[in-house]
Amino acid sequence: MELSTRKEGKVQIIQLEGRLDVHLSLEIEQAVNDLIDKGEKFLLFDLAGVQYLSSSGLRIFIAAMRRLKGVDGSLKLANMSESVKKIFKVVELIDLFEIYPSVEEATTAFGS
Numbered sequence: 001m002e003l004s005t006r007k008e009g010k011v012q013i014i015q016l017e018g019r020l021d022v023h024l025s026l027e028i029e030q031a032v033n034d035l036i037d038k039g040e041k042f043l044l045f046d047l048a049g050v051q052y053l054s055s056s057g058l059r060i061f062i063a064a065m066r067r068l069k070g071v072d073g074s075l076k077l078a079n080m081s082e083s084v085k086k087i088f089k090v091v092e093l094i095d096l097f098e099i100y101p102s103v104e105e106a107t108t109a110f111g112s
Helices: 022-037 055-069 082-090 103-109
Strands: 002-008 011-020 042-053 074-078 098-100
Touching: 002 022, 011 022, 011 055, 011 103, 022 042, 022 055, 042 055, 042 082, 042 103, 055 074, 074 103, 098 103
Parallel strands: 011 042, 042 074, 074 098
Antiparallel strands: 002 011
């Protein structure tokens, strides 16, 4: 799993590539927490490169969303593959997140 970040306006875009499983979820969660600790309040996860998502991976998004709500921030997901979307549906989390077909649409949804 690879993680890269870039900033567009007020939005911190986190691009994930590979398998998001138990082996790397703690490392990724720490990187996300570091961003929030540095004051980032608007996180967008670009999931175009995510090939597999475990329950540990789901926990990253849930934990980040909870932390962001505590600081009046928000989290959005973009470019979710059908297989990853199916996992969100099976565990009944699909309605908990704002999901967009593209990074551009998600970034626009954050507003200015």
